Amino acid sequence: MLIALLMISWGVYAKPVHAALxxxxxxxxxxxxxxxxxxxxxxxxxxxxxxxxxxxxxxxxxxxxxxxxxxxxxxxxxxxxxxxxxxxxxxxxxxxxxxxxxxxxxxxxxxxxxxxxxxxxxxxxLRNRNVVPVWFDEGLASMVDGRLSNSTAAWEQVTDKGKKPVDYGLLDSYDAFSYGTPEAWKNYNLACYEVTRWFSSAGEEGLLKLIQALNQGEDFTEQYARIELAEP
The missing domain is CATH 3.30.2010.30 (Zincin-like)
Structure with a gap:
């Protein structure tokens, strides 16, 4: 039994161990x-x-x-x-x-x-990466990488041009971004659209303010909205 458990553990952790070494x-x-x-x-x-x-x-x-x-x-x-x-x-x-x-x-x-x-x-x-929702983490990375240049069109299709709001709470899971599925591709586009929209107002200064606030224990949702609406 012990040998079997060790073999299973090695099968799970072998690749990250190889990377670390x-x-x-x-x-x-x-x-x-x-x-x-x-x-x-x-x-x-x-x-x-x-x-x-x-x-x-x-x-x-x-x-x-x-x-x-x-x-x-x-x-x-x-x-x-x-x-x-x-x-x-x-x-x-x-x-x-x-x-x-x-x-x-x-x-x-x-x-x-x-x-x-x-x-x-x-x-x-971030002192604790779990203080940001998964959709923000993936949306920011997708915004930077530039592959989802048509995220606005995807967002318009899913939301009927904004008539149907997106429940981003449903995208606060890495399972929602299991790469390679049509659902994940849709979610990447939605996340990319939202973060790109927010960053267009908040900019680098706003992003850094958000990170600082989160490191001070502030609530993500509250700070995300406040920073976007702040006067330049």
């Missing part, structure tokens, strides 16, 4: 906290570092600066992908001491990397 693996660090497979071509390395630079700029444009330093592990072959994640796009392991982002072949672009960098940055700045 990437320093001791055959992966090569090509930039601070950026790891690739040793046989990645120079062309792909250069492309990756370009994507990382663009993603960093996107995060900086929203937060003013980038304070988080997550590990970025790029696994493009089935061998490395199976070791670090089962998601061909990517996955992030939020461990107590740091975040470990694994990017697969489907996520090898500036959009996915900036999405995960945004999650890491928000978590770095």
């Amino acid at each position: 990437v320093n001791y693996s055959s992966m090569v660090e090509v930039a601070p906290d950026v790891y690739i497979e040793p046989d990645m071509t120079k062309e792909l390395q250069d492309q990756l570092l370009y994507y990382v630079e663009l993603a960093q700029e996107k995060v900086t444009a929203i937060f003013g600066e980038r304070t988080s330093t997550p590990y970025l592990i790029v696994a493009l072959t089935s061998r490395s992908l199976g070791k670090y994640t089962e998601n061909p796009t990517g996955q992030t392991y939020y461990l107590p001491w740091n975040n470990y982002i694994v990017i697969g072949p489907d996520g090898f672009n500036e959009n996915v990397i900036s999405h995960e960098f945004t999650h890491a940055e928000l978590r770095e700045r």
